[in-house]
Amino acid sequence: MPFPYAANRYREFRSRVWEEALPLAREPKRPNFDREPEMELQARWYGGEFGREFVGVDGERIEVVQFGHWNRGAGPDFTDAAVRINGELHGGAIEIDTNVKDWEGHGHGANPEFENVVLHVFADGPALSRFFTRTREHRNVCQVQLPQYAWSQGPPDFLPEAYPGRCVAPLSLMTDDEVESLLLSASQFRLQEKAERLRVMSRATSTEQALFQGIAEALGFYQNRTAMAVLAQRCPVSELGEMNPLEREARLFGAAGFLEQGIFDEALEGQSRRYLRGLWECWWKMRGGIESRPPKKISWKLSGSRPGNHPQRRVGALAALVSQWEALRPVWEQNVNNSVEKVVNNSLNNLRHPFWETRYTVKANPVSGRLTLLGKERQRDILGNVIFPVLIGLEPERWEEFTALKKVNTNHKLRRATLRLFGEDEERQQLFTSYYHQQQGLLQIYRDFCLEDLSECDHCPFPEQLAQWGQSKGRENSIRVSEAA
Ligand code: SF4
Incomplete structure (x- = not known):
């Protein structure tokens, strides 16, 4: 055919x-983010697997104009990026975490090196509460939660023998x-x-x-x-x-x-x-x-x-x-x-x-x-x-x-x-x-x-x-x- x-x-x-x-079988399975190493997420992002256009957590229209450079040292994951948010172009860094709470968990909110982050990308977050991303100067950082299609390769290999x-x-x-x-x-x-x-x-x-x-x-x-x-x-x-x-x-x-x-x-x-x-x-x-x-x-x-x-x-x-x-x-x-x-x-x-x-x-x-x-x-x-x-x-x-x-x-x-x-x-x-x-x-x-x-x-x-x-x-x-x- x-x-x-x-x-x-x-x-x-x-x-x-x-x-x-049956509803039980139809229940979507949550991706196992704990098993998804952060570097894999970053590699998928940088490889363009998630695309360039997103809707932010607060409904912003977001376009990644430039993915920037993968930072090998301390500081945000990607530097020199350019992101258009609701039509306005912002130059700065992008930080990618598996969970939105990692921002505070890793101390980025108190770290001056993260002051110029323009976009916080994450895969998972708390189901019942909102977690904001803020810098040391208390600037609110635009957030993007990655779409789940990107996990389409299925869960990692942890199943028992068939x-x-x-x-x-x-x-x-x-x-x-x-x-x-x-x-x-x-x-x-x-x-x-x-x-x-x-x-x-x-x-x-x-x-x-x-x-x-x-x-x-x-x-x-x-x-x-x-x-x-x-x-x-x-x-x-x-x-x-x-x-x-x-x-x-x-x-x-x-x-x-x-x-x-x-x-x-x-x-x-x-x-x-x-x-x-x-x-x-x-x-x-x-x-x-x-x-x-x-x-x-x-x-x-x-x-x-x-x-x-x-x-x-x-x-x-x-x-x-x-x-x-x-x-x-x-x-x-x-x-x-x-x-x-x-x-x-x-x-x-x-x-x-x-x-x-x-x-x-x-x-x-x-x-x-x-x-x-x-x-x-x-x-x-x-x-x-x-x-x-x-x-x-x-x-x-x-x-x-x-x-x-x-x-x-x-x-x-x-x-x-x-x-x-x-x-x-x-x-x-x-x-x-x-x-x-x-x-x-x-x-x-x-x-x-x-x-x-x-x-x-x-x-x-x-x-x-x-x-x-x-x-x-x-x-x-x-x-x-x-x-x-
Ligand atoms: S082997 Fe797989 S496809 Fe077949 S009935 Fe069981 S779960 Fe469904």
Whole structure:
């Protein structure tokens, strides 16, 4: 089914299911702000994910004209910003907190460095009382509470291991074609959401920068997604593009915090030390204004990831990828006549890095063989999560190409989704996880229903409403016909 008609069908189905659900199941789940680290919120803000235009807490019309600079030292989070409030332009700083009360909790109200804050952005606040933001001089600061759509990526991964859900039975009664059309529609819907996020980010920065951040996030895997997003923001692709390869790498490694004395001391092996010294000699000349002080440093997660996914290797891969940026340009400039997958894979297969092809980290000894810098799985994720969402928005006929993209190795979330929806039916598990779009469809249903459910399936409206899926086809056709007319 062509893009975006299947997405519309799923969207309509999804809202109908929730409209007819029991109130308990329909209760919106509050985002868990305590789990949302402040830096992730700031990275999403700076990446333009929330857009530029807001309505303030007191109804003000707010436009962020300039996002400013991400402050690496003490003081407000973003300096030199420009914000239009009810038509009047204000220059100053922007402070971002997970909770509005953090302003006082962190002592900003008594701190002269926060006197020029023009906008206080926050995600959560007390439900029953109003909390004002005031400076040391008792100036009232305009407040913006972030819209909840930005938390659409779902809650963090804290669920217990999966068990087969109540929808296994009704799904088993559906034909393969019906299940395939459900997954395909859910996956089209998901792709549209990703495309929308990147489009909003592009408007706040540029298409290239949004793509660069998206690719960096994909390289960060689950553990270091935010850290890589922050790194991409602190090292914009437009600036990296003007540097030579050594400067580019020094900028990325320095901004990542990987050129500090402690890391140099850990690198016992001569070649590693020479590599780091070369980067350091370039970095120290440029680090003023870029280097972050402790509270604003990028925090990397090292536990739980494979050795080959160590963040130092991922940053090495990102540096190598920037060298291939021009080869990738035809993709987003819509100059590809044949397969996008081929063009992207050809460029990414060409990534080379003499040091990172033989090392897991700077302190590890070289390995004997050659390590792949960017494996097939990562390449497919970059295609499926970043490049196709952008491209299909511009060229809907690329949807067919997207549906030919093969699966990626299952991750824990996908395993849970498959088990919950198909139970122990191995044949169906395999049949409906062979392609990337099927996996994405499963993840979407898992997010929309399983992660919203608080009743061990008892109050989930999905199983009862599955019968409507077949009936919704007629409605979808009529939407399509009327849109075409
Ligand atoms: S929560 Fe709903 S969608 Fe998820 S397994 Fe249970 S019945 Fe199925």
